[in-house]
Amino acid sequence: MTNKLTWYGHATLGLETGGYKLIIDPFFSDNPSASTSADSVEADFILISHGHGDHVGDGVALAKRTGATVISVNEIAVWFGNQGVKSHGQHLGGGFKHPFGYLKLTLALHGSALPDGSNGGNPCGFLLTTNDGKKIYMAQDTGLFGDMKLIGEEGIDLALLPIGDNFTMGPDDALRAVKMLQPKVVIPIHYNTWGLIAQDPNAWAERVQKETNTKVVVLKPGESYSV
Ligand code: NI
Ligand code: MN
Numbered sequence: 001m002t003n004k005l006t007w008y009g010h011a012t013l014g015l016e017t018g019g020y021k022l023i024i025d026p027f028f029s030d031n032p033s034a035s036t037s038a039d040s041v042e043a044d045f046i047l048i049s050h051g052h053g054d055h056v057g058d059g060v061a062l063a064k065r066t067g068a069t070v071i072s073v074n075e076i077a078v079w080f081g082n083q084g085v086k087s088h089g090q091h092l093g094g095g096f097k098h099p100f101g102y103l104k105l106t107l108a109l110h111g112s113a114l115p116d117g118s119n120g121g122n123p124c125g126f127l128l129t130t131n132d133g134k135k136i137y138m139a140q141d142t143g144l145f146g147d148m149k150l151i152g153e154e155g156i157d158l159a160l161l162p163i164g165d166n167f168t169m170g171p172d173d174a175l176r177a178v179k180m181l182q183p184k185v186v187i188p189i190h191y192n193t194w195g196l197i198a199q200d201p202n203a204w205a206e207r208v209q210k211e212t213n214t215k216v217v218v219l220k221p222g223e224s225y226s227v
C-alpha cells in the first residue's frame with residue numbers, strides 16, 4: 001500500500017491512502033496558487049485545521065458534492081453540520097480510528113475564527129497513522145512550539161510544515177521544527193500564495209539538508225509524493 005500526498009498549493013493537500021481519498025484544507029477557488037479547481041477533486045473525508053477562509057475554503061461545496069465527511073475540532077464540525085454536511089468532531093490530543101487510519105488532532109499556535117465570524121474553537125494540526133503504519137504529520141498553520149518534540153517521538157515518516165512566515169512559522173523556525181520532529185521527509189507548505197508569504201523553498205531545503213538528516217521534497221502545486 002502506498003500513501004500518495006498531493007500539494008495543491010498553499011496548505012491544500014490531497015492524500016490517497018488504502019483506497020480512501022482525503023482532502024485537507026480545501027482552498028481552491030480564491031487560491032492564486034491552486035493547481036486545480038474544487039470541482040475536479042474527489043473526497044471521502046475532508047480535514048479542516050482551523051476556521052480561516054484559506055482553509056475552510058471550498059469545504060462546504062466540496063462536502064456536499066462528494067458526500068464526504070468533514071473532520072475537525074468540534075466547533076468547526078458543528079458549523080459544517082449546521083450546513084447539512086456530514087461531520088465528525090474531535091479535539092486536541094484526541095485520536096479516533098477512522099476507516100483511513102488513526103487520526104489525532106495536535107496543538108497549533110494560530111487563530112480560528114470562521115468566515116462568518118463564528119467561533120472556530122482552537123486551531124489544530126493532524127497526526128495520521130495510516131492503516132499500513134505510516135505516520136504523517138500535517139502541521140498546517142502554526143507557529144513553532146516546543147511540544148513538536150513530543151510529536152516527533154512518535155516517529156514521523158512525513159511532515160508537512162509551513163514556511164511562509166507572517167501568518168505561520170517562517171524558514172528559520174521551520175528549520176527548528178524539523179530538528180524537533182526529526183521526520184524522515186519534510187514537505188514545505190503555506191508559502192508563495194501571495195507576496196506576503198513569498199519564500200525560496202529550495203534555499204530552505206539546502207539549509208535543512210545541511211543541518212539535519214531529514215530529506216526535503218519541494219513540490220510544485222499539483223505534484224505528488226508517495227510514502
Ligand atoms: Ni490561518
Ligand atoms: Mn492559512
